[in-house]
Amino acid sequence: MSNTKVALVTGATQGLGLALVEGLARRLGPGDTVYLTGRDPERVAKAVAQLPETAAEVRGELYDVADPGAATRLADLLRDRHGGVDIVFGNAVMRVGPDDDPAAVIDEYTEVNNFGTTRLLRAFLPLLRDGGRLLVVASSLGTLHQLAPVLHGRFDGLSSLDEVDEQVASWRDAIKDGSAKAGAWPMFINIPSKIAQVAAVRVLAGQRRPEDTRRGILLAAVCPGMMNTPTSGLWWDVTAAALPAEAAVPLLDLATGPVHPGHYGRLIRHGRALPWSPAA
Template identity: 75%
Template structure:
């Protein structure tokens, strides 16, 4: 990274892992650096900023609703004017889904936040990354083709642009919303196609930028924080033995602030190791 004060940004940072990432970045960065803690509710953003301990980098709150098609671009423009670029971006904004939610009723907003919010973030902030910068999308180990019916693999495996990934996500969203997904090969758990769409977006975006980014020490990657002990996860699984957000944030912070491993570029990483994208081939090396 450059010798100038470093600029970091986290989406979905008012609670849980996002808040832990904001605190971890603030503690690891220098007093001249700035961490932008963002969320879609200004009161919650301000409360989150006030809840963090002092020391380390300055933490500033910013309103960012990734479901707004223009919000990421507006914020990127403001940060470019203030700082000239950014050094670390964590895409962590997520709409949570519970066991009692009807997928048909929530899928439109779910895809808007989790998937189109991710691709908007990539488009808006990747151009601002300075030499040595990091853009990390928080995803899941569910975001691999292992969890998708083989007949659907080509929809995401062959995507070569963010526009193509968005089109496939939109087709899945519409199939869930109109009920036709129920009689087809799509998994019933909406988190699986959504996470696969996030990882596919990182992979497609990275193909376009790999040569330039690696020459400039830039890392674009997806990351799996693993199972966490949070109220949302507890609705689905027994997470009593799982780490909390602060512990889960450590390997993500290591990835964002440590040296670039070219093997991580454009891949899904968990605890420093690449998770294979396809069950039929290993592209982790």
């Protein structure tokens, strides 16, 4: 059996995703492969070409997370090529700015950020080898502290990814028809979206914990912290924030270092598990 490792990063043509690819390629060794994925073939090819030479091979692959069938197709391709995967970063994100109308963007936003995440989890968790890592890039906004208590039950205590998807669809529809404005939903759509991503990880962790623990697998959501990027700069003053390459370091440590039992199924920021709810 081959001892070479296979890693995959979604949304990897720029920013944090590109930094994660470069960091993995530097940390992995000869014979290992890091897949840099994105939805635009020209941008994928350009991103691969700009990376420095490393011992691990970086390969570009098309993967549009908004395409309902794309996760299964890519998982089948990597299964055929390698038999399994060792590291997966779910980093693809549709970014929005302060001037975007939530009702106008919410369909595409949830398709990429939320349904894209649950499709990734369904397709790639079964491919993880012993010692594997699947890390969903979320945010410290992805906890129930950020949501009105009356809405906590929407994402707490769920038992399946289908239930997570149903709650996301219900929230999406409330944004579209305007009823969210009369309720307790925050108008910053990033908050419920990130909470739903963390909820998806928590659901699967509840199902998989004993077997994943036995096999040394880490499933977690991760928060890179505030980053100095053009999109973040639309919302906040990011002049003192970390650049993507700096923000990638603690995420790469999780992907390549020893597994901490307290990190499993949690939202991790700078090596520390954040509480999911005010009662935690």
